[in-house]
Amino acid sequence: xxxxxxxxxxxxxxxxxxxxxxxxxxxxxxxxxxxxxxxxxxxxxxxxxxxxxxxxxxxxxxxxxxxxxxxxxxxxxxxxxxxxxxxxxxxxxxxxxxxxxxxxxxxxxxxxxxxxxxxxxxxxxx
Numbered sequence: 001x002x003x004x005x006x007x008x009x010x011x012x013x014x015x016x017x018x019x020x021x022x023x024x025x026x027x028x029x030x031x032x033x034x035x036x037x038x039x040x041x042x043x044x045x046x047x048x049x050x051x052x053x054x055x056x057x058x059x060x061x062x063x064x065x066x067x068x069x070x071x072x073x074x075x076x077x078x079x080x081x082x083x084x085x086x087x088x089x090x091x092x093x094x095x096x097x098x099x100x101x102x103x104x105x106x107x108x109x110x111x112x113x114x115x116x117x118x119x120x121x122x123x124x125x126x
Contacts, residue, residue: 021058028056044072
């Protein structure tokens with residue numbers, strides 16, 4: 001089983017043309033799994049049939065075309081892999097930083113219970 005790091009190394013070692021071919025094959029596979037022909041995808045994406053054919057055959061495409069076709073196939077989530085996930089909210093980090101830099105003061109000692117001397121308040125012993 002490949003780890004994320006080993007997959008990244010394999011992907012880094014392929015040529016641009018190979019990456020385009022792999023991407024085209026994935027788009028073709030996705031289109032077929034959706035039971036769509038190339039003309040339907042082209043129409044949904046607002047691109048020409050020739051553009052979809054070129055994309056699937058790994059013959060290059062603009063980023064705009066790729067985005068349109070991927071959206072037309074309902075897989076915009078593919079683009080999430082291009083953005084790092086935010087593990088910690090920047091606003092929480094700022095709030096924590098403010099708490100960390102807020103000056104701290106020592107608290108006053110609490111008053112101890114006053115000791116009673118000699119028993120009851122009226123001074124008598126029972």
